Amino acid sequence: MTLSLASVQRSKSLQEQAYLALRTSILTGELLPGDRLVETQLAEKLQVSRTPVREALRQLQRDGLVVVDVNGNLRVATISAIDVMHLYDCRIALERLSIQGACQYATPTQLQALENLVIQAEQLVDDPQNSPKMLTLDFQFHHQVAKCADNPWLVVLLDQVFDKMTLMRVQTTRHNPRVLEIRGEHRRICEAIARKDSASATQAIESHLMASKARVLQEVESLSQLDPDHS
Numbered sequence: 001m002t003l004s005l006a007s008v009q010r011s012k013s014l015q016e017q018a019y020l021a022l023r024t025s026i027l028t029g030e031l032l033p034g035d036r037l038v039e040t041q042l043a044e045k046l047q048v049s050r051t052p053v054r055e056a057l058r059q060l061q062r063d064g065l066v067v068v069d070v071n072g073n074l075r076v077a078t079i080s081a082i083d084v085m086h087l088y089d090c091r092i093a094l095e096r097l098s099i100q101g102a103c104q105y106a107t108p109t110q111l112q113a114l115e116n117l118v119i120q121a122e123q124l125v126d127d128p129q130n131s132p133k134m135l136t137l138d139f140q141f142h143h144q145v146a147k148c149a150d151n152p153w154l155v156v157l158l159d160q161v162f163d164k165m166t167l168m169r170v171q172t173t174r175h176n177p178r179v180l181e182i183r184g185e186h187r188r189i190c191e192a193i194a195r196k197d198s199a200s201a202t203q204a205i206e207s208h209l210m211a212s213k214a215r216v217l218q219e220v221e222s223l224s225q226l227d228p229d230h231s
Helices: 014-027 039-046 050-063 081-105 108-123 128-148 152-173 183-194 198-226
Strands: 066-068 074-076
Touching: 014 039, 014 050, 014 152, 039 050, 050 066, 081 128, 081 152, 081 183, 081 198, 108 128, 108 183, 128 152, 128 183, 152 198, 183 198
Parallel strands: none
Antiparallel strands: 066 074
């Protein structure tokens, strides 16, 4: 594990630095779902005392990214099939608002930024090594759509849901990179927003998320069958 504070701003407190380093490691898959988190080991890796690590882990528990297992050990959260359904239901509701606002308020500059993200995704070849890049592009695309809606609270709420969904994606794309299919779906959404066609854009985002939900659910259920302790 290459966990370190090297890339975190030193102006932040040690607790904040530890929190950001651990959060990044979880959301990038460096720390995998189900991994045990031991204070002493993490403190040694981060080269800090146990106190900031302990506080960082408490914050990550509040975020839902770290959980306590039946034996009292801290572990990176694992997403269940029920979690998948609940998260996608929340996302669909929020992204309806996001799309409708984007169709109304998106500027030419913002539309070009969306187009650029679609092009970057289309240029990626099908390769498991590209899964992290595809995950990043997927987040950036939906984050940009929310920014186009000119509603800062919507951006905040979607980012919170995305944290949990990124954990879910890390969990599933490790076994099946094709679970994240965004190229054609993002293209249709982007074109509908550019036309300011709210009805088509809403239908496109709902179809995109429902298809994604079905793929991820299937993968999570397959993982649960392979490993009964997975969920």
